[in-house]
Amino acid sequence: MPWEFRSDCPIYAQLIEKIEQKICSGVYPPGTKLPPVRDLAQEAAVNPNTMQRALARLEDVGLLYTHRTSGRFVTEDTDLIRQLKNRLVQEHIRDFLEKMRQLGFGREEILAAISRIMEESKDE
Amino acid sequence: MPWEFRSDCPIYAQLIEKIEQKICSGVYPPGTKLPPVRDLAQEAAVNPNTMQRALARLEDVGLLYTHRTSGRFVTEDTDLIRQLKNRLVQEHIRDFLEKMRQLGFGREEILAAISRIMEESKDE
DNA sequence: ATTCTTGTATTAAGACCTTAATACAATAAT
DNA sequence: ATTATTGTATTAAGGTCTTAATACAAGAAT
Incomplete structure (x- = not known):
């Protein structure tokens, strides 16, 4: 594919x-x-x-x-891979939080919205 | 700027x-x-x-x-703007969840990681 | 009426991205 | 030894993106 x-x-x-x-x-x-x-x-x-x-x-x-x-x-070098993984995770989270913040979402609202969408797609 | x-x-x-x-x-x-x-x-x-x-x-x-x-x-057309906002929020969340999922993060781990990073940057 | 401000269109140049078609060097496989 | 496989390099073409320098049309401001 x-x-x-x-x-x-x-x-x-x-x-x-x-x-x-x-x-x-x-x-x-x-x-x-x-x-x-x-x-x-x-x-x-x-x-x-x-x-x-x-x-x-x-x-x-x-x-x-x-x-x-x-x-x-x-x-x-599994250490290098782990570093990369940590970096990616941090980047993804920071980018995401920044985008949501700019849309006017506070911390609680973000968590709530995520939980809601997680629920919606639970059956996959 | x-x-x-x-x-x-x-x-x-x-x-x-x-x-x-x-x-x-x-x-x-x-x-x-x-x-x-x-x-x-x-x-x-x-x-x-x-x-x-x-x-x-x-x-x-x-x-x-x-x-x-x-x-x-x-x-x-405030309705159009609201629609866009909803679309963006959904996209951001879905993209984020997909990336984290591919890195091996389950639902709980994602929420935990977010909370942790939120705490770290609370003083801004 | 004249000038200014606005969006729009055009042309040219250079840079980068992608594909295509080859070709080469060095090792693996036989 | 010969062949196949591997990464690598080269050249050419066409496309897109970005900038630059203009120019134009039409309403706004004066």
Whole structure:
């Protein structure tokens, strides 16, 4: 199934986010070999160059590493992964709270609204 | 003060979000006259064309309307504004919950994490 | 009537994003 | 040794985004 992208942001940036998510959530566990660029590109329905660009960025920050010809692997540095996960969680929460605050929601209202929507989608 | 933009998304898209926020939160109340395009552009530190593009989109959805030469105004349709606000709230919550879920957070953990971060930034 | 202010349109340039089509180097697999 | 697989690099094309510099039309202000 092709990955889904918003049209308002560069695909390569969205690829980075998605792959980070997959690493943090254990879809791609530490030390695991990733599928080849070409396969990943096809899976995401994206040009290999675009996928390559995203992977290169993730390599820059140490999340992936490459054995020139045998493939690309997720780092075994579980500490780094945990740091990333914490960073993402913090960012998501802060961004969310800021958006809600700007819409005039106080702390209690935010929690209430979340609980309500959680209830609504409980049956999934 | 120039508005702030992320580098990973088109400016015009971010302008749309910001202006929507300002309308929903009452910074630009219903029926109010907006500053001229040129002023808004300067305030945001953006090219007038870019600001114009964002405003045109907001007009497309009925959130703004124009009197050709006297200026641009926020709609007086408070119902439309309320609908937008509800839509934004829902989107923000759903997006947030989805991201957290993908990081392995259950409902309780999400609420706990939010409460914790709320506490941390209580003194602002 | 004249000038100012407003939104709008146009053209050009440069930067970035995406795709496509190749090609190459180095190791793995046979 | 030969072939296949892997990441990587290059070039070209077309699209979008952003800025810049103008110009115009029409109502507002004087």
